[in-house]
Amino acid sequence: MNIVVFLPSLIGDAVMATPTLRALRRGFPSGRLSIVAKPNVAPVLDGLDWFDETILFHPRSKLREQRTPALIRRLRGDRPDAAVLLPNSIRTAWIARxxxxxxxxxxxxxxxxxxxxxxxxxPRDAAGKLLPCPIVEYYLGLAHVLGCPGEGVRLELATTPANEAAADEACTALGVDPSAGLVCLNTGGAFGPAKAWPAESFGVLARRLAEESNVSVVVLCGPSERDEARKIVALAAHPRVASLADRALSLGLSKAMVRRADLLVTTDSGPRHFAAAFGTPVVTLFGPTRIEWTRTNHPNAIHLYHPVPCGPCQRPVCPLGHHLCMKNLNPDRVFDASRRMLSGRRRPRASLRPGTEELTWRPG
Incomplete structure (x- = not known):
């Protein structure tokens, strides 16, 4: 069986697709499995060995070999028996046909x-309205069509030796000893600014974690979030608070930092799912998005949100301009949740390869 899987266009959704990829590989152990992924998304799956080939695709890429005509020619030559279309877009269906x-x-x-x-x-209700459904289960339904029941909804990622070396170098440069306690903060999200928690709130949280929980705090960031990460460090004004803003950034570095952290505090964005995949305890700050869509069944997770009459609106930019769902999420509340997660015993470190260590850490 020759199968090509079109991956979602967002990093977090790609992580939530890992149970589906695992199910397809288990279902067709001797088959050929290829993935089609955007260049900025593909590295999140580096280190996994479930697929035979990664085909980079972006319809507006500057590289001709990554555009639609090249992909169609490539797939015609490969002659897959089946295409699994994880995105709901009409574009992917057209390309497959x-x-x-x-x-x-x-x-x-x-x-x-x-x-x-x-x-x-x-899934829809009696009136035909789309019902919220965990994306992990939504994707797995497609594997079931091909006779692959899978092995549950556990998310799974891996890091490579290069990823770990980059994290080692970053920790040394920042003066961070993960074995003495490390909390990572993640501020970003490709969804849009409506998911963002104010830098001022992150700054208060970072300082309290460093002072009262006696841990090192590292602010993760993407290329477009460097200034925000620097601002958080400046607002925290504490020697144990640093950021990756001046490092060579990569998804691999972020994965390796989350893997070795004792806690991740994050908006509802991609790195939140890194934590679930590596067994890292996580506190997630929700605002405009519905928890039901991105539920991961991670046992060491706390979801925080501030209810507002207009939410969750599922909009990338606050349509009313006040952004109260995130602005009114109090840093003291987030700190209390973080302290509860840190109060348990230290969890075992996730291994470089997935599935080789049972993580049994529970918050106190």
């Missing part, structure tokens, strides 16, 4: 059902 893939598995959304051979109906 134009590539001559005989079996096309996906959800019947956005008027693309006629392009699919195996159409799944998304």
């Amino acid at each position: 134009l590539s001559g893939i005989p079996r096309r598995v996906g959800y019947d959304r956005y008027a693309r059902g006629w392009l699919l051979t195996d159409r799944l109906a998304p």
